[in-house]
Each structure stands twice: as structure tokens, then as C-alpha cells.
Amino acid sequence: MKLLKNIISVAMSNIVNFGTSFIIGFILPTILTVGDYGNYRTYTLYLSIVYLFHFGFSDGIYIKYGGLEESDLDHQEVHSEHTFSLIFQLLVFAVMLIISLIRQDIILVLFSIVTFFMTMNTYHQNFLQAIGQFKTYSFGSITKSVVYVLFLLFAVFILKSDNYVLYIALNVLSAVVLFFFFEYHFYKEEGFHFNFDLAGKASLFRVGFLILIANMSLNFVGLIGNWVVKFGFENEVFAQYSFQNSILNVILLVVNAVGMVFYNLLSKNQNKKMIAMIKKMSMLIGIASGLAFFIFKIIIIFFINKYTPAIELLSITFIAIPYIIISKILVANLYKTQRSEKEYIRDSIAYAGLSLAFVSGVSFLTKSVPAIAWATTVCYLMWYLYASHKQFTFMRSNAKEFILIGSHMLVFYICANWLSTSIGLLVYLVYIVAILFALRKELVHIIQQLKVS
DSSP, X not given: OHHHHHHHHHHHHHHHHHHHHHHHHHHHHHHSOHHHHHHHHHHHHHHTTGXXXXXXXXXXXXXXXXXXXXXXXXXXXXXXXXXXXXXHXXXXXXXXXXXXXXXXXXXXXXXXXXXXXXXXXXXXXXXXXXXXXXXXXXXXXXXXXXXXXXXXXXXXXXXXXXXXXXXXXXXXXXXXHHHHHHHHHHHHHHOOOOOOOOTTHHHHHHHHHHHHHHHHHHHHHHHHHHHHHHHHSOHHHHHHHHHHHHHHHHHHHHHHHHHHHHHHHHHHOOOHHHHHHHHXXXXXXXXXXXXXXXXXXXXXXXXXXXXXXXXXXXXXXXXXXXXXXXXXXXXXXXXXHHSOHHHHHHHHHHHHHHHHHHHHHHHHHHOOHHHHHHHHHHHHHHHHHHIIIIIOGGGOOOHHHHHHHHHHHHHHHHHHHTSOHHHHHHHHHHHHHHHHXXXXXXXHHHHHHHHHO
């Protein structure tokens, strides 16, 4: 029952985050110019690396306290780590702020400020997840999302502002609200004591940094296209590419909420047949999520048509969703549970490095943004094939799955780009129904097994 409540709490948090991302993803592009939206997305691109600035300390906290209960904690030690994190992040903030002021870049100044609050929020989130306080974790996340949407709506409909700096500042303010919520909860539960001690902190950095590097490498692949376009093309082109990426992230929020249930099954059951079934279900969920593309396409065409160039890019990256899901739900967690840290770090860094070289090479040779999107999609597919055919061979693809992969790429791209929106949606829906019919016996078996689990 407790496990179910935890899953529901986090799922609710994901649903609210989905709503927030949906609102932000479609409101801001309508009120900002393409250039200013590009500036706003530059800030959000910087946010994608903010987790690096705790240098693994928060990941070390997660590893140290994972599986413990509140009653198991040494509260003096917890206070010492919290105080250390505050002081350390203040020092990091000071250095970043000085550099930003020297460069006289308002986006970097705001990024420096939000980095302090977000890294401290990461500390609290990792600590709460580790000791099983999912209710507080989820409530904080929901509060931040709701506050940011209220700020956003106030700025749009009351202030009627088209200043991108204001919307960045509101994002910073929402992180501040979450910080004070977590701090209040921390002192309420742990008491108010100042306890600063350097003992044991180096080991937290050492353990956490290894996890940070591996996770960073995997997350980096999804950002390579953004970085390449940001520094290789005009700001308006970057805005188009970044817009489609923000839409992709909206659908992935929903997918991740579904994926959490499958990860829960995986954490309890290391049976290889069960994992293979979860892989197949994840792929089918990813293929079915392509239906959302047509909804987004209609919204873009009728309400924010200045972003119609992003539609083709979105159709390309949507093809990667099945492999992104499998990578996030299965591959990363299988590495953590069935491979050594050395192997995990080695493979993830190699994956990130090769992907960067490939996408950059494609950009250099073609000077084409759609080609960059295709290159990123290919990277996700190759990582899936490497993991399933080299590292975890019990997930190896058979001839039927290769046909599914190839047909999905072809059918989805044709439906998304060569057919009208309504006809494309209908044809793709028929394609999904045909897949489900062809795999009906396997699906019945999988559902029966999941019920037993």
C-alpha cells in the first residue's frame, strides 16, 4: 500500500509538471518574438546542465541514504551535510555571478542565481527520495509548477509583458519558492542546528561524481542537437529547433510517468523474460505516443504558425521516442543493477562522445537542421541496439522487431510529412491497430504476466 501511494504521489507530480510544460510550451511562443523566444530557450538550455554544479554531492547523498528510514538517520550528520551543501553552493554561486557580471550577460546572471536554488533543491529532492519521503517530494514539485504557472499567467494577462527577461526571472522565482518550502520542511523535521564538519564529505563527492558523470553522459545526448544548432546557426533557427525539443519533452513527461510503473516492476523482479516483456511494452507505448504528434501539429498550424518549420523537426525526433523510453526505463537501470560502475561510466561516456562527434560531423557536412535531428534520432537507436545486442543480450531484437522498427520509421515519417494532418492521423492509427492485432497473443501473455507480478 505504501509503495502504491508513493507511485501515485510521483505520478500526480508528473501530471502537474506535464500541464505546466504544456502551458509554457505553447503560451510563450505566441507572445514572444522568435528571437526573444530563442533567448528564453537559451536560458532553458543552460538549465539542462545546472545539475553539474553540485559536482556529485547530491548524488552521493542519494547513494548514502538510499533505503533508510527517517528513524535510521544520524540527525547531527544530516545537519552537517545540509550546512556544507549550503556553504558550498554559495561559493559556487559567487564564482558564477562574478563571471556573469564580467561578461555583462543578463541570461548568465539569472542562470547563476537560479543555479544556487536549483542545486539546493536537488539536494533536498535526492535526500527525500532516498529516505522514502515521496509525499513531500511530490508536493514540493507540484507547488513549484503551480506557482510558476500563476506567475506566468499574471505576466501574460495582467502585465501583458512581451519581455523574455521577465519570464526567465519568474522561473528563477519559482525555484526560490521551492527552496524555501524544502528548507522549511527540513528544519521542521530535523530541528534547527548549525553543525559544520568536513569529515566524510570527500567520499560523498567521490561516489556521487561517478554517478553524475554517467548520468550526465546519457542526458547529454538529448541536448547535443540543441547545442550544435545554438552555436552553428542563427538564433531564430535555434528557436525553431528548441521549440520542437520542448514539445518532445512534454510528451516524455507523460511517458516517464507510465514508465515509473514498469521500473517499479523491474526493481522487484530481475527475471530476464519479465525485462524483455517490459522492453516490448515500452516500445509499443513509444510508438503509440506518436499519435500526440498530430495533435501538436494542429495546435502549431492554427495557433502558432510562426513555428511551422519546427513540424518536420518534431516528426523526426518523435521517431526516437521508443528508444528514449527504453533507454530511460531499462538500459540505464540495468547498467546500475547488473554492471559495474566502471562499465557504466565507460559506456555512457563513449556513447556521449561518439554521439557528439557524429551529430557535429553531420552538421558540418550538411549544414542542415533536419539532418541534425535525424543524426540525434540515429544515436538513440544505435544506443538501444548496442545495449540490447552487446550488453544485455536477453533483450536482443528478432526479425519481427527489426521489421517493426523499420516500418515505424517509414510509416510515421510519411504520415507526419507527406499526408494531410487528418489523413496522416488516420493512417497512423490504422498502423498501430494493425501492430496490436499482429502481436495480440504476445500482448495477452504480457498483460497476464504483469497482473501476476
